[in-house]
Amino acid sequence: MMKKTFSMVLVFAILAVMAVGVVPACAQAEENVFQFEAENTYVNEIVGGNFSSNPTGRNCVVKDDRDMGASNGYYVGSLCNNGATVEFELYTTEDIEGATLIVSLSSNTVDFVLDSSATADQYYVIAVNGEPLDYGTIPVSAYGEFTEFAIEGITLKADVEYNSIMFYTANSYSPTSGIFAAAPAIDYIQIVTDSDAEVTMELYEGNY
Ligand SMILES: [Ca+2]
Secondary structure, eight states, rough: OOHHHHHHHHHHHHHHHHHHHHHHSOOOOOEEEEEEEGSSSSTTTOOOBBBBBBBBBGEEEOOOTTOOGGGGGGGEEOOEEEEEEEEEEEEEESOEEEEEEEEEEEEESSEEEEEEETTTBBBBBETTTTEEEOOEEEEEEEEEEEEEEEEEEEEEEESSSSSEEEEEEOOOOOOTTOOOOOEEEEEEEEEESHHHHOOEOOOOOOOO
């Protein structure tokens, strides 16, 4: 009898410890969202492309006067030229792993299906710290509403000069006269993380 009681006490004790141990895991991890506008990046060296033109630098910062729903009223577009690059320079107070990168994209030229495969006609690079992301495909439509696409498994580092989130036009796809590459219009990016890190961006003033 004595032995049985002791066993039951032991079982309850173990259950109690398990219950206490389970509480923090059940608590919903809080997600922090950091949003950065493309129009606030360093745009001065962009050599873009739109219908038979090559807008450069701040001319690639476009006012959303066609009601595409751009955050902050502006986006970076006219990137249809092989080599056109938009780079977000991010800082984080702590290393971050397993974050989600949200990209808000549309097109201010024609419809595209951007593809992360290097052999695809519409090969378009989105890279974090120089590593191209395997995002599959992203469709964008001409003057369509800006739409968010999520890419998982992002790592950012605290002890670097800055973290580079780079958009790079890596093709010479020509679906119609006057268009010589597939590329999106970029509204903003978000970093979504359950860590306590603070993420900021190098802001460039006076682009619009
Ligand atoms: Ca924007």
